[in-house]
Amino acid sequence: MTSKKTNNAHHHGDLRNALVQAGMELLTEGGVSALTLRGCAAKAQVSHAAPKHHFKDLAALREAVALECFVAFNQSLLDAIENGGSAPTEQLHSICRGYLDFAIKQPAYFDAIFSMGSLVSFSTDLGEQSPTAYETLAKVCSHFVTKERDALTVETQVWALIHGYSQLVRMGRFNEHTEAARDAPPSEGPFDQVMALLQHLAD
Amino acid sequence: MTSKKTNNAHHHGDLRNALVQAGMELLTEGGVSALTLRGCAAKAQVSHAAPKHHFKDLAALREAVALECFVAFNQSLLDAIENGGSAPTEQLHSICRGYLDFAIKQPAYFDAIFSMGSLVSFSTDLGEQSPTAYETLAKVCSHFVTKERDALTVETQVWALIHGYSQLVRMGRFNEHTEAARDAPPSEGPFDQVMALLQHLAD
């Protein structure tokens, strides 16, 4: 029971939230194109006109769902750092690992973040105390800034490499092309070998 | 006149090709979601049931359009290499430059290749004499394979970095957030600085 005592036919109590959660499930089940107003309403067991009281239009609902995906992504990066070593190179490895893991474990959320919200959400202030994904990335990268290499460069090098790699994995680049492995999660490929490219940042 | 003399009401002569070309235009104008059977038929000035004689379903038409995009991408990489220096590091720079340029100049094609055809097309034999994009990439990378770094690793390092970077640029990472620059092409950002990460491959 998240809401107080509102569980009636005519007053849901927390429909906005329920619609976003329904959207997350639809996203997982059928990808971005499955995110519809009617679909979310049905999943939340509410008439299909009900969402109009909470979202101006489909784009607004999708934006809310994308933001929720971003919150999860955000947390995934923070967790990865927390569970890894504290040395700069270890943190760098951890955040990249978290990035890739999210792409593998939550492929639909990953898609949503980078196909729906463009990159807006990446720096969107969530209004909480938690930093944005970009701030987290920037902090980890800050240890590798030198006279010849400014912050923007390091951040972009790291981001481009891990994002590109995650995309390749996500797109099935390293998948076995067998019938048997159809439902298996995608292979992560030569992650460590690729990340070795970043070890030069510490030189 | 590409076709012989067939320009009648009932026999288009080269409708399949015309539909794919129409699809390319729709793609440019409205993105992947604008690619519909009815849309292509309308653009090719043909009744909306006509495509059924050339494409089994919408997926088949989209596949054909994605393949055409890939052909253009393919050529873009070859041209970039041709117009650059012949030294291995120059070729590496050139192919990455071509990759990024394609993402900037043909964003819709870029999206189509990597969102519709998954990665299948990347290694798809085009049935011509020209190599696939992956073969081109692999050839350029082959000069940087060492005892500690096998071919797959180098290829993946380069591909991940340039693909990720191109995606960031494509998503507007380096855009000015001004109203004035709304219709301008996206800024390419610190391309050379980021590519500097690859110079270690030559060490």
Add this chain to the structure above:
DNA sequence: TGTACATCAGTGAACGCGCGTTCACTGATGTAC
């Protein structure tokens, strides 16, 4: 060179589907007094 005919590649009407949106409505909530 001409004719009969099968095949090919179009047309246009119709169908059902899911979608976003509008609308009059109504039950539940909360506030003024």
Add this chain to the structure above:
DNA sequence: TGTACATCAGTGAACGCGCGTTCACTGATGTAC
């Protein structure tokens, strides 16, 4: 504490739209003889 009433947040029917698909059709093409 009780009552009147404005507001909020739902319902369900209806609408129009674009879509893919099916279908009977027909004009153009090409081949057999």
